[in-house]
Amino acid sequence: xxxxxxxxxxxxxxxxxxxxxxxxxxxxxxxxxxxxxxxxxxxxxxxxxxxxxxxxxxxxxxxxxxxxxxxxxxxxxxxxxxxxxxxxxxxxxxxxxxxxxxxxxxxxxxxxxxx
Numbered sequence: 549x550x551x552x553x554x555x556x557x558x559x560x561x562x563x564x565x566x567x568x569x570x571x572x573x574x575x576x577x578x579x580x581x582x583x584x585x586x587x588x589x590x591x592x593x594x595x596x597x598x599x600x601x602x603x604x605x606x607x608x609x610x611x612x613x614x615x616x617x618x619x620x621x622x623x624x625x626x627x628x629x630x631x632x633x634x635x636x637x638x639x640x641x642x643x644x645x646x647x648x649x650x651x652x653x654x655x656x657x658x659x660x661x662x663x
Contacts, residue, residue: 552661602618604616
């Protein structure tokens with residue numbers, strides 16, 4: 549259910565938060581997912597501003613999402629912890645993203661947008 553394209557929104561509240569595109573597929577080494585996140589603004593063509601990070605994680609039988617994010621492919625730069633939303637047919641998670649650099653936390657919504 550995690551494979552495909554997702555839209556991630558951070559700091560969602562009365563004003564729309566920042567957004568990103570998440571692409572997830574089967575992890576080649578274990579029963580989980582691997583993919584990338586591209587934050588908005590990176591699509592502007594400015595390669596210096598390009599913000600693409602690697603993702604790896606899974607969802608347990610209770611619908612708990614756990615994904616590690618890495619900017620350099622070696623160290624963890626962020627951690628996603630979320631819950632599959634009831635009635636979303638596997639297409640929406642809500643949770644908290646933690647920035648490993650400063651330990652700040654940000655709420656997120658992850659919505660499935662495509663296969």
